[in-house]
Amino acid sequence: GAVVSQHPSRVICKSGTSVKIECRSLDFQATTMFWYRQFPKKSLMLMATSNEGSKATYEQGVEKDKFLINHASLTLSTLTVTSAHPEDSSFYICSATQGASNYGYTFGSGTRLTVV
Amino acid sequence: QKEVEQNSGPLSVPEGAIASLNCTYSDRGSQSFFWYRQYSGKSPELIMSIYSNGDKEDGRFTAQLNKASQYVSLLIRDSQPSDSATYLCAVNTGNQFYFGTGTSLTVIP
Numbered sequence: 401g402a403v404v405s406q407h408p409s410r411v412i413c414k415s416g417t418s419v420k421i422e423c424r425s426l427d428f429q430a431t432t433m434f435w436y437r438q439f440p441k442k443s444l445m446l447m448a449t450s451n452e453g454s455k456a457t458y459e460q461g462v463e464k465d466k467f468l469i470n471h472a473s474l475t476l477s478t479l480t481v482t483s484a485h486p487e488d489s490s491f492y493i494c495s496a497t498q499g500a501s502n503y504g505y506t507f508g509s510g511t512r513l514t515v516v
Numbered sequence: 517q518k519e520v521e522q523n524s525g526p527l528s529v530p531e532g533a534i535a536s537l538n539c540t541y542s543d544r545g546s547q548s549f550f551w552y553r554q555y556s557g558k559s560p561e562l563i564m565s566i567y568s569n570g571d572k573e574d575g576r577f578t579a580q581l582n583k584a585s586q587y588v589s590l591l592i593r594d595s596q597p598s599d600s601a602t603y604l605c606a607v608n609t610g611n612q613f614y615f616g617t618g619t620s621l622t623v624i625p
């Protein structure tokens with residue numbers, strides 16, 4: 401089945417620094433990947449849709465200059481949290497689909513970001 | 517109205533009982549339907565998909581779809597403590613993929 405790899409699984413960074421999270425589709429090509437954020441005991445919140453070779457589409461209220469998304473190839477999307485602050489601490493999850501509507505989304509294992 | 521609605525719970529059932537999780541959706545053109553399980557601190561994992569009206573069984577899990585009522589459910593038979601998790605309903609309308617907010621299930625030993 402489809403596998404999505406996400407790294408790192410856990411990162412602690414200092415306030416003001418930037419953190420890059422990688423999301424790779426291992427056995428399929430993903431023209432579209434999705435980035436979610438989840439606070440403890442809350443539901444998934446879609447942050448942006450990442451499209452290979454074009455600019456990401458951000459959801460309302462998500463700062464595009466703070467959460468930089470790059471989808472440089474059909475198997476890799478990256479999310480960079482720039483100038484991180486403690487309120488950016490969260491669980492970030494990427495997902496991808498093989499494209500057809502009868503495929504579900506496959507999720508990466510998630511990245512626990514803690515900004516101190 | 518939200519695209520996908522679920523009762524947030526929490527839902528508690530005793531071990532061995534049947535857990536019933538429900539989901540409604542608003543877009544009649546929705547084409548495919550999914551149930552994900554998410555353990556605390558982990559990312560969601562796909563457990564069932566269903567595309568046609570009726571029931572689909574996979575082990576202890578049964579997904580039920582009623583497109584006329586815009587309703588999809590997940591039954592877990594012989595519930596185990598390891599089934600305790602949040603269950604997310606997801607709907608693919610062909611244009612967009614929508615998640616419900618999830619139902620928290622606790623199976624009491």
